Amino acid sequence: MCAAGALVLIVSAVSGCGGGKKPTKTTIKEAIRKEAFGGASPSLKQSTVTGNKNHFVVDDEQGKRLLEADVARVEGIISSGSGMQGPVKFFNAKCKLYEKGKHSMDMEAAESTWDGEKLITSTPAHAVTADRKTIVDGRTAVWTSANGLLELTDAKMQSLKVPARGTGSGPVTGGKIDFTVEGPRARVLNRVVTLDRGGTGRNAEGQQLTGRNLRWNMDSSRLEAQGDVAVTQEGTRVTGQKLVSDTKLRRGRMTGRTRTQLTRVRPNRQSASR
Secondary structure, eight states, X not given: OOOTTEEEEETTSOOOSTTOOOOOHHHHXXXXXXXXXXXXXXXXXXXXXXXXSSEEEEEOTTSOEEEEEEOSEEEEEEETTTEEEEEEEEEEEEEEEEETTEEEEEEEEEEEXXXXXXXXXXXXEEEEETTSOEEEEESEEEEETTTOOEEEEEEEEEEESXXXXXXXXXXXXXXXXXXXXXXXXXXXETTEEEETTOEEEEETTSOEEEESEEEEETTTOEEEEEEEEEEEETTXXXXXXXXXXXXXXXXXXXXXXXXEEESSOOOOOSOOOO
16 A cells, blocks of 8 residues: 555556556656756756656756656656655666767666766666767766766776767677776766776787876877886886876876886897807
């Protein structure tokens, strides 16, 4: 028996209390519009959420798109007097994320929550940038709609030599991996990736970089590393405290207690004298 004055809304299968009046689509939309952002900042309280059984759209108060989500189902709490209370939970959501009204990324996760300001995943997240040039994975992800900040745990990001085929966050085909960074935490803002708890970078040519702080500009390919930096390539290991280079790791400047070490002895290819 349902509790008086409240019910759980599952958009893909809405049902009322035994014999009660079934909420209509208009009632659901109005409840979401009025109450979904009660705890959000003033600029987002006027955001509008519209949706049906499987599709949700969120716009800010100026009408700029923030989020689109195709979901298996949605859960939220509705009371008869005050509408929707608290965050909205998405299951098996495929989301389009927007920055300043422009499509920036496609993301999917088995479970995620939209709280009016942030999209928060409680399960692994997989994403592809709108230009199809970068693949993003994390154990968890938090995306902030106000500035487009994406925060990842156990992060892995891969840039492609050519844009991948396909659409949305689905399987990526046709794109060869050019550069990969991994670390326990990553922050992505304005297409700059920061790994401030250590990370590893490697490119298609086999060079590898490690450091306590990595910063990668996705557009210019500029790469900066600080703190116990090491670059390994073709049997040579170069260490220091700061590196400024690019993702090719062929040219750059290493400073701070630099050291070069041969990690593998190359065979002598000269012919033996007779």
